[in-house]
Amino acid sequence: MRKAVLKEAAKRFPWLANVTLYGCLFAGGDLAHQLIAHRERIDWKHTRNVAIVAITFQGNFNYFWLRALEKRFPGKSAGMVFRKLLLDQSFASPLATSVFYTGVSFLEGKEDILEDWREKFFNTWRTGLMYWPFMQFLNFVLMPLHMRTAFMGCCAFLWASFLCFSRQDGDGTATVALAFIMDPRKTLEEMREARLARKSGDGSCGLSGIRYPRLIPQEKTQLTQIHL
Numbered sequence: 001m002r003k004a005v006l007k008e009a010a011k012r013f014p015w016l017a018n019v020t021l022y023g024c025l026f027a028g029g030d031l032a033h034q035l036i037a038h039r040e041r042i043d044w045k046h047t048r049n050v051a052i053v054a055i056t057f058q059g060n061f062n063y064f065w066l067r068a069l070e071k072r073f074p075g076k077s078a079g080m081v082f083r084k085l086l087l088d089q090s091f092a093s094p095l096a097t098s099v100f101y102t103g104v105s106f107l108e109g110k111e112d113i114l115e116d117w118r119e120k121f122f123n124t125w126r127t128g129l130m131y132w133p134f135m136q137f138l139n140f141v142l143m144p145l146h147m148r149t150a151f152m153g154c155c156a157f158l159w160a161s162f163l164c165f166s167r168q169d170g171d172g173t174a175t176v177a178l179a180f181i182m183d184p185r186k187t188l189e190e191m192r193e194a195r196l197a198r199k200s201g202d203g204s205c206g207l208s209g210i211r212y213p214r215l216i217p218q219e220k221t222q223l224t225q226i227h228l
Contacts, residue, residue, distance in 0.1 A: 014146045018063050022153035023055035029160025037169060037180070046104070050164060053103040058096055058156075063149045065092050070145050081140050088136055089129060097124050100163055116167055123172030124163065130174060131159065 030050040034042050069087065073080040098117060101124075105113040135155040143151045165180060166172045169191050180187040 011146055015063055018146075018149035018153070019055060019059035021150045022059035022062065022156065023051055025153040025157040026054035026058060026160045027051035029157045029162075030164040032157070033161040033164045033168075037165065046108075046164070046168070049104050049107040050160065052107060053100055054156075054160070057099050057103065059149065059153070061092070061096065061099075062152055066139075066148045066152075067145065076141055081137065084140050085133055085136055089133055093128050093132055094121075094125055097121060097128065097163075101167065104167065120166055120170075120172035124166055127162070127172060127174045127177070128159070131155075 027047055027050050030047045031042070034047070065088075069084045073083045098121060101117040101121060102113050105116055132155075135152075139148050139151050139155075162170075162177050165177060169187075170176045170180065171191075176187065176191070
């Protein structure tokens with residue numbers, strides 16, 4: 001009964017049903033990650049921000065993008081499916097990943113909204129190439145057009161968990177994500193130690209965590225002469 005109702009809703013209100021389901025599943029992926037990684041302190045604001053990005057951009061973009069692909073390359077022949085996959089992974093996937101990193105950073109009010117994108121985009125996109133082509137192949141071959149965004153949302157539940165882990169704790173690579181699955185606590189500790197090491201290694205942070213001003217070369221030379 002419920003399945004029949006959902007199918008009928010998807011047919012009669014395809015945009016609303018697809019975009020809503022996509023956004024809910026994407027936000028659910030963030031919540032699933034937090035329940036594993038930050039069970040003692042769930043960041044509901046982060047889940048809210050993820051949901052906003054997923055509904056306002058990700059869901060809407062994918063809904064119209066999949067229809068544009070089908071209109072330009074109709075059918076399920078090998079050639080048409082290959083063209084759709086090629087365009088999807090070379091254009092849509094990098095764009096969606098970029099909007100996720102910059103969009104969530106913007107909603108959080110970060111000074112540098114491109115920081116996460118610079119550090120993790122390329123790794124994330126490469127990891128996506130090991131996942132999304134297979135999911136989209138099934139989508140293009142098996143699913144009717146009015147259900148494709150919803151199917152992407154189901155696949156995006158797992159992907160959103162990975163994205164949110166990468167943004168908050170990881171580096172965008174599948175290796176770190178798999179290590180997190182095997183041993184969450186140990187992986188989180190190692191990633192936090194690595195971040196602290198990078199911060200302390202930039203010359204502006206001491207061992208105690210106190211930030212020291214950077215010295216320009218002339219000032220360093222003067223200080224050296226004084227000590228001598």
